[in-house]
Amino acid sequence: MRLKNPNINFSWCQLKSEYLITFDSKDMFCANVANFKSLLTSHSSIELKGSDKIIFKGSEFPLEIARGELSDGSVYYDITISSNDKDLNVYSELLRDMRVICSRMSGRSIITLQDGIGEHYCNLGYPIIYKTENLMRKLIAKFMAISIGYDWGDSSTPKEVLDSVRTGSKKEKANFLQEVDFIQLSNFLFKRYTKADSARFMESLRDKGDEETVKVGDLKLYTPFTNWEKYFSPRVDCSSEYLQTKWDRLYDYRCKIAHCRAISKSEFDDLASISKEVCEKIQSALSSIEDVHIGDEDRDELAENLSGEASKGAAEFIAKYNNMASLLKSACELSSSEDDVFSKYDTNKSNIKMQARYLLKNKGMINREIAEKVDKAQQFRNIIVHHMGLIEISEAELTEEIASIDSVIDFISALDTNDLANLKGVDKRDTRENEE
Numbered sequence: 210m211r212l213k214n215p216n217i218n219f220s221w222c223q224l225k226s227e228y229l230i231t232f233d234s235k236d237m238f239c240a241n242v243a244n245f246k247s248l249l250t251s252h253s254s255i256e257l258k259g260s261d262k263i264i265f266k267g268s269e270f271p272l273e274i275a276r277g278e279l280s281d282g283s284v285y286y287d288i289t290i291s292s293n294d295k296d297l298n299v300y301s302e303l304l305r306d307m308r309v310i311c312s313r314m315s316g317r318s319i320i321t322l323q324d325g326i327g328e329h330y331c332n333l334g335y336p337i338i339y340k341t342e343n344l345m346r347k348l349i350a351k352f353m354a355i356s357i358g359y360d361w362g363d364s365s366t367p368k369e370v371l372d373s374v375r376t377g378s379k380k381e382k383a384n385f386l387q388e389v390d391f392i393q394l395s396n397f398l399f400k401r402y403t404k405a406d407s408a409r410f411m412e413s414l415r416d417k418g419d420e421e422t423v424k425v426g427d428l429k430l431y432t433p434f435t436n437w438e439k440y441f442s443p444r445v446d447c448s449s450e451y452l453q454t455k456w457d458r459l460y461d462y463r464c465k466i467a468h469c470r471a472i473s474k475s476e477f478d479d480l481a482s483i484s485k486e487v488c489e490k491i492q493s494a495l496s497s498i499e500d501v502h503i504g505d506e507d508r509d510e511l512a513e514n515l516s517g518e519a520s521k522g523a524a525e526f527i528a529k530y531n532n533m534a535s536l537l538k539s540a541c542e543l544s545s546s547e548d549d550v551f552s553k554y555d556t557n558k559s560n561i562k563m564q565a566r567y568l569l570k571n572k573g574m575i576n577r578e579i580a581e582k583v584d585k586a587q588q589f590r591n592i593i594v595h596h597m598g599l600i601e602i603s604e605a606e607l608t609e610e611i612a613s614i615d616s617v618i619d620f621i622s623a624l625d626t627n628d629l630a631n632l633k634g635v636d637k638r639d640t641r642e643n644e645e
Contacts, residue, residue: 233283274286401435441497582613
């Protein structure tokens with residue numbers, strides 16, 4: 210049964226397949242149109258009716274044949290056979306048998322100029338891809354809106370910024386997800402993330418003795434996860450890997466269709482089957498969204514993950530930023546006792562601006578330039594994460610900010626852990642006040 214799309218009607222389309230078939234003139238085969246027609250009718254199921262009809266197994270199809278010569282003296286026949294889709298199977302079989310006959314007789318490959326069958330299945334496949342892709346966009350958009358807030362893409366954006374967004378209509382609300390590529394959509398759900406720097410963790414193991422133990426809770430911080438595993442797998446019986454594989458196959462078909470490369474009936478059937486299965490899983494995820502609980506820390510993490518898919522530059526910046534944040538937090542923890550101000554408030558554990566100020570003023574371990582770079586990096590990070598798709602950020606800006614973060618990472622990494630540990634319970638502000 211043919212899969213029909215309710216929104217697009219292709220019944221008006223006439224299928225047209227065109228081939229260029231060449232013969233070496235030295236072989237004296239098919240030297241003229243009459244000879245070529247005789248070759249076609251050598252097949253027991255093929256008949257010709259007049260000059261413009263070909264009959265195959267009782268079905269009649271329009272036929273066009275043009276003869277010419279190539280520069281090397283070869284004879285060519287440009288043959289076009291048309292059909293409507295009601296005789297699709299017979300039409301497909303006719304084309305296949307005709308190609309076999311001509312290829313065997315000429316000893317040459319048949320040049321396909323137009324693949325009517327392939328175009329037909331591309332026309333049927335596109336609406337299916339379109340529906341699946343937009344269902345995925347719907348899942349991500351609804352999930353982000355419910356978990357983070359209605360204005361997750363443009364909250365706190367100045368009016369002049371919103372007015373500057375180039376959309377088809379000023380009345381349209383800018384939709385970041387519509388600019389995200391098909392394969393990047395899957396990255397948001399299926400790509401593995403980790404907030405902690407695993408390389409730094411491995412380095413820390415070198416300083417531990419053979420008898421020391423590592424807490425499982427600490428290891429879990431470095432375990433990569435996907436958003437699908439974290440939020441949907443408990444409610445939808447399907448793994449990230451399984452859906453990722455299906456989505457990648459759909460992406461391959463999408464690329465074929467988008468680049469005007471024909472697909473076969475078996476490929477179309479596979480596309481339709483995969484799409485049906487993926488849509489069922491996405492629909493189940495949509496139905497479970499309101500049951501998903503998102504913590505405050507996870508909200509920011511989700512925004513980071515999505516904005517990181519906007520561009521490679523943004524993803525690199527966020528990765529560097531998180532590395533810097535991890536180093537700052539570690540430096541604060543190493544230099545703080547329970548009585549230090551850093552340890553007294555939980556908010557200090559996630560506020561890198563405060564951490565930089567703490568290391569500058571309370572511990573004297575960084576200079577003002579480094580603290581200002583941290584402050585600037587946080588502001589830039591908030592633009593990427595919370596104004597994604599609305600503020601155009603150039604590659605030059607990203608490169609500059611990444612270089613700035615690299616300098617902070619180098620500076621913090623060079624701090625001596627013993628020097629930091631010796632500052633526990635020490636407040637440089639008290640020292641300066643006493644000196645004054």
